[in-house]
Amino acid sequence: MTEPPRARHASPRALALLGVLPLTAFLAWGVAHAVRLAATWTGHTSDGMALPWLVSFLLLWWVPVSWLERPRSVTPAHQPALDALTVTVQVPVYNEDPHALRVCLDSVLRQSRPVQRIHVVDDGSIDDTGEPLTYADVRAEFLALTKAPGMPEVTWTRxxxxxxxxxxxxxxxADDADIFVTLDSDSVLDPEAVAEGLKPFADPKITSVAGQVLVLxxxxxxxxxxxxxxxxxFTRGLRSxxxxxxxxxxxxGTLAFYRGAIVRNAAGTYENETFRGRPMQMNDDSMLTFYSLLAGDTVHQPSSLVFTLAPERxxxxxxxxxxxxxxxxxRHLWWLxxxxxxxxxxxxxxSEYVHMLLGLAIPVIVLANEDLRGHADTLLASGLLIATVMSYLMALRLFTVQRTDMTTRxxxxxxxxxxxAALWRTLILRPMYLYAMATCHRINRWGTRTTVEVSL
Known part of the structure; x- marks a missing residue:
């Protein structure tokens, strides 16, 4: 089978000295300068343009806080308890590229910390002609491979x-495992992913762990x-x-770990969630995280790395x-x-909704205020400069992972x-998000593909 890529979480300390601190200092100066100019032009210090602009940047609190994240570690005294945990990996499959599925399953078997069970469930996949896509070769190969002594217990269900x-x-x-691992069928685990993903569970307050997602x-x-x-x-900013x-x-859903009792207790409710009377099958990952939040703490483990196939069209x-x-x-409605x-x-x-509203209100304030309208070009230039610095500050997170499949160049x-990327988010994703909010009742099942769309 194909040798999977490897990745390693790198310490951000050098980045903090060389990039994060200078960029953050420049960003703070830029925001302060822009707010001072806005206040001067409007003749106010507590309203006009200055206050909403300042608040909009304060609501980006997560950008600097994300740099405080560190992988959870365990002491030798806690390791035996983690080693004794029964771990089940569940792989739901629907219209997946057979080779991608093969590499995904192979990566589970290559884990430095072996898992005890692997459940593959094919949710009625079909090929381009509408005939059943059975993955017969992949299934036969995988079941034969896992018959060897010391291999995990395996089930394959359609x-x-x-x-x-x-x-x-x-x-x-019906599985009595201590830890459930949910893994998408187009994902490839780093060999240390499971070992690292289990470490936070040494803390009994932690109920779920998110892995770090990389584009394969x-x-x-x-x-x-x-x-x-x-x-x-999101993956290395807000979540961190x-x-x-x-x-x-x-x-x-690409890679997440849950205490088994959290998932078992949700059986019957989780799979039958409805919204406005319609079945809710999307955002399964956020619903399981929601149950975990109600029961304890939820964290991200940046050293538990997984590669996933991104859309190519x-x-x-x-x-x-x-x-x-x-x-x-x-899910926002559920949280509120x-x-x-x-x-x-x-x-x-x-705060997320306040930030969104300010993003819509600030241009209106500029156009409605005669003083600010005369300085619109300066405000635009300041905004673009600040956005550029913010983009590079976030992009520094690329260097916190060292990958065997990506060169420094x-x-x-x-x-x-x-x-x-910042421009793309502003011009394409933000309008889409507003439309999605207005049409959130249009929910369906898998939602992404009707046939195989990305091949490995």
């Missing part, structure tokens, strides 16, 4: 197509290169900052984003309703493109 959550709970509801097909075309940067603000506070709100990418955005909108009023999750959700090239 079910009628009912959605990812049903595929997961078809086996997890990062150099296929301009879109996949851009996706490397577009994923950063939330992890510092122990309140990660959305794990990636614009239409596929935009459908994926729309599905995620609609699902996140629904069920999370403690004085808790971090509730108020960070509120490729990483530097991506870093140079950071402002383009």
């Amino acid at each position: 079910t009628p197509n009912r959605g990812k959550r049903h595929a997961q709970m078809a086996v997890l509801a 097909n990062h150099d296929t075309n301009p879109l996949t290169r851009m996706i490397n940067l577009l994923y950063l603000p 900052a939330q992890s510092v506070l122990g309140r990660v709100t959305i794990n990636s 614009p239409r596929h990418y935009l459908r994926q984003q729309m599905r995620w955005m609609r699902g996140t909108t629904v 309703r069920y999370m403690p009023l004085g808790g971090i999750v509730f108020w960070t959700t509120v 490729q990483t530097l090239f991506l870093f140079a493109l950071a402002p383009l």
Whole structure:
């Protein structure tokens, strides 16, 4: 089978000295300078343009906080308890590229910390002609390989197509494992992913752990290169900052770890969630994280690394984003309703919407205020400068991972493109998000593909 890529989380200390501190200092100066200019032009110090602009940048608290994240480690005294945990990996499959699935399963068997069980559930895959896609060769090869002594216990089930959550709970509801690992079928685990992902569970308060997601097909075309940067603000920005506070709100289905009791207790409810009377099968990862938040702390383990296939065509990418955005909108409503009023999750959700509203209101303020309208070019230049610095500050997170499948030259090239990613988010993703919020009731099952769309 194909040798998987390797990756290693690198210490950000050198980056903090060489990049983060200078960029942060320049960003603070730029914001202060812009706010002072806005206050001078409007003749006010407490209202006009200055206050909303200042608040909008303060709401980006997660950018500097993300740099405080460090991988969780364990002492030799705690390691035997982690080694004794029974770990089950569940892989839901739907219209996946057979070779990608083969490499995914092979990566599970290559783990330095072996897992005890692997459950593969094919949720009624079909090929381009509408006939069943059975993965007969992959299944036979995998089942034969795992018959050897010392291999994990394996099941391979095919079910009628009912959605990812049903595929997961078809086996997890009756599994008595201590830890469940949810793994997408287009994902490839780093050999240390499971060992690192289990370390946070040495703390009994932690109920779920998110792995760090890397784009596997990062150099296929301009879109996949851009996706490397577009994923950063969440996968290594907001999620990292939330992890510092122990309140990660959305794990990636690509790789996540849960205490088994959390998932088993959700059986019957999780797979039958509805929104406005319609079945809710998208955003399975955020729902499991939601259950975990209700029971304890949720964190991100940056040293538990997983590679995943990103969309290679614009239409596929935009459908994926729309599905995620609609699902996140629904989850926001759940957080505002069920999370403690004085808790971090509730108020960070509120701050996200306040930031969004300010992003819409500030241009209106500029156009409506005669003094500011006369300085619109200066304000635009200041805003672009600040946005560029912010983009590079976030893109520095690229250097916190060392990959065997990406050269330093490729990483530097991506870093140079950071402002383009910020422009993409502003011009394409932000309008899409507003549309997704207005149409969040249009939910479906898997949502991303009707046939195999990305091949390895």
